[in-house]
Amino acid sequence: MRIAKAHGLGNDFLLVQEAEAPPDPSAWARRLCDRHTGMGADGVLLYRDADGGVRMRLINADGGEAEISANGLRCLAAYRMRAGAVAARHVVVTGAGPREAVVEPLGSERFRVVTNLGAPILHSTGIPVDLQPQASRVIDHWLDLGAPGALVAGRGPDDPMAGREVSITATSMGNPHCAVFLDTPADDGLLSTLGPALERHPFFPRRTNVEFITVLSRDRLRVRFWERGVGYTRASGTGAASAAVASIITDRADRELTVECDGGDLTVAWPEGGTVQQTGEVEVLFEGDWVGPAA
Numbered sequence: 001m002r003i004a005k006a007h008g009l010g011n012d013f014l015l016v017q018e019a020e021a022p023p024d025p026s027a028w029a030r031r032l033c034d035r036h037t038g039m040g041a042d043g044v045l046l047y048r049d050a051d052g053g054v055r056m057r058l059i060n061a062d063g064g065e066a067e068i069s070a071n072g073l074r075c076l077a078a079y080r081m082r083a084g085a086v087a088a089r090h091v092v093v094t095g096a097g098p099r100e101a102v103v104e105p106l107g108s109e110r111f112r113v114v115t116n117l118g119a120p121i122l123h124s125t126g127i128p129v130d131l132q133p134q135a136s137r138v139i140d141h142w143l144d145l146g147a148p149g150a151l152v153a154g155r156g157p158d159d160p161m162a163g164r165e166v167s168i169t170a171t172s173m174g175n176p177h178c179a180v181f182l183d184t185p186a187d188d189g190l191l192s193t194l195g196p197a198l199e200r201h202p203f204f205p206r207r208t209n210v211e212f213i214t215v216l217s218r219d220r221l222r223v224r225f226w227e228r229g230v231g232y233t234r235a236s237g238t239g240a241a242s243a244a245v246a247s248i249i250t251d252r253a254d255r256e257l258t259v260e261c262d263g264g265d266l267t268v269a270w271p272e273g274g275t276v277q278q279t280g281e282v283e284v285l286f287e288g289d290w291v292g293p294a295a
Contacts, residue, residue: 002020003289006075006079010261011042014032029061033060045057045076046058054086068096069236073094073101096174099115101116102114109285110283111283117174119275121173129205140167144164166198173276177208183214191232194226210227211240216260221243221257225262235264236261241278255269266278267279
């Protein structure tokens with residue numbers, strides 16, 4: 001089958017026509033995404049062109065299906081525009097709904113893509129989180145990481161996360177997100193312990209993506225990411241958008257800002273009463289044939 005690879009700030013994806021994927025793509029996607037025995041990626045984007053735009057399904061590196069990836073959306077939008085399948089301005093239909101993209105070629109297979117990610121979901125039931133009573137916003141909510149079911153499988157009661165509490169702000173961009181604000185950027189040790197503990201905390205019935213945010217100024221954030229079903233990633237589009245939204249609703253940042261990721265910068269704007277606009281670069285790396293097994 002024909003496969004292309006693209007990345008947004010180091011968050012990388014394999015792009016495959018949906019018709020060529022197996023009916024149950026879970027094990028196949030895990031094999032493709034393996035960085036030693038496959039092609040290596042954070043996820044597989046299954047796509048089909050339709051109605052002047054393109055439809056996408058995202059299968060994460062762990063084989064689970066996710067609602068949306070903004071970096072993946074930008075990669076797919078650029079790839080299909082590059083192929084002449086869609087106009088520069090078109091709609092990508094995701095599991096979270098349609099999202100408009102505008103693609104600008106930069107040369108050398110690089111593209112700048114502006115995306116309209118829609119209005120953020122802030123109500124506790126829409127995110128969703130297990131909160132009683134329900135709330136219109138989930139801000140600075142304390143979670144006990146030592147609560148029953150909160151520890152990651154395979155780690156015992158002597159785990160350093162046991163008994164630890166952390167303050168989170170939860171939002172959604174069509175997929176669940178959890179923001180943790182820190183005075184200094186998270187190191188790898190914190191990412192690898194607190195990230196999975198929050199991802200699988202029972203407070204999040206569909207698990208969650210996690211953003212570790214350091215506010216540098218009213219218009220600049222430094223963010224590191226732990227993504228649901230993937231783990232550490234160098235960047236996250238919906239994560240950067242959610243980090244911006246969490247910073248805005250807690251009055252830590254203004255409504256137009258830059259998000260510094262490990263892989264580079266994304267710009268985010270959320271006008272009062274409007275939708276979230278995000279701009280960032282992507283690069284199409286290669287196209288080739290997968291000759292291994294289909295599952």
